[in-house]
Ligand SMILES: O=c1nc2n(C[C@H](O)[C@H](O)[C@H](O)CO)c3cc(O)ccc3cc-2c(=O)[nH]1
């Protein structure tokens with residue numbers, strides 16, 4: 001489907017029977033996937049101050065989660081049937097002296113070194129790492145590729161204008177040029193990749209169209225995108241954007257449907273915990289993945305939003321006419337030597353052969 005900006009913009013504004021037509025074009029019966037994960041927030045130190053974020057902390061205590069705690073959590077996760085360890089970080093945490101001090105005390109030269117060590121140990125424990133560290137350079141990505149089943153970075157928005165607005169005014173790392181560069185680097189390195197758009201942070205509908213088209217351009221060139229998260233901004237007490245309106249259900253429905261129309265080759269993920277009352281509606285609009293769902297840990301980025309139990313997720317999925325299917329943090333079509341390091345492939349073949357059929 002070759003869609004131009006004008007057409008996309010038009011579709012992002014449809015209502016009435018035309019909106020139902022749009023949903024009908026992309027809604028296909030079948031499987032909706034999810035991954036059983038454990039969420040491990042490795043550091044809350046962050047060089048950015050996004051207007052929507054409650055994750056970052058000015059003086060995180062402890063500055064980084066120590067390895068013993070991390071691996072205990074990984075073992076607990078394995079014991080309850082998780083396959084994915086989701087490692088999340090504030091960006092460029094090494095800029096904080098207390099973080100560097102702690103890393104050096106533990107014998108690591110920087111955060112990537114620490115992340116690499118933990119991902120490697122996680123694989124040895126039988127869980128598959130997905131690292132979401134914020135913006136990284138080519139060499140850091142290449143290093144982390146060795147020990148990750150997939151990696152991720154939200155584009156958030158392709159709009160440079162938001163760098164002057166409440167959302168990203170104090171976040172140099174949210175410059176779309178930097179994020180696009182990293183997503184492209186991951187493509188050059190053939191890293192199975194998760195990205196996404198944060199909807200409702202002050203962008204115009206036209207800018208939403210531009211974000212989708214930018215991701216389409218990258219995917220046409222590199223083909224490494226496994227899923228695109230369409231995440232709705234949630235207003236939370238205490239954040240700078242506390243009074244900023246959340247996107248409406250129908251804005252989200254249009255965004256999800258247009259994303260699926262433009263990306264028949266990529267999963268469209270909508271997090272169920274941010275849409276407790278409305279999640280199943282997105283399945284009727286082309287969403288086909290729930291993302292990582294944890295039987296164990298909170299969503300530390302959205303701690304006020306508990307994940308549904310997996311049984312409830314199944315009921316929800318079936319109530320809309322779909323079947324729920326577990327997946328790994330890397331999608332089946334990327335499980336091959338072109339996209340994964342030998343160590344990751346070996347772990348999957350040894351522990352998760354049922355996902356290879
Ligand atoms: O539970 C969450 N998981 C988030 N995930 C994890 C995601 O649901 C899964 O790890 C992937 O689907 C891989 O299985 C992200 C992953 C990324 O690479 C980038 C952004 C996110 C954002 C979230 C999030 O806000 N909450």
Ligand SMILES: C[C@H]1O[C@@H](n2cnc3c(N)ncnc32)[C@H](O)[C@@H]1O
Pocket residue numbers: 052053054154156197198231232233234235236301
């Ligand atoms: C991990 C990802 O979580 C998203 N994120 C951060 N804060 C919020 C919020 N208030 N509402 C919804 N999503 C949020 C961003 O897109 C970030 O990249």
Ligand code: SF4
Pocket residue numbers: 046047048049050053054055056089090091134171173
């Ligand atoms: S969303 Fe990520 S980059 Fe932005 S302040 Fe929070 S932790 Fe930092």
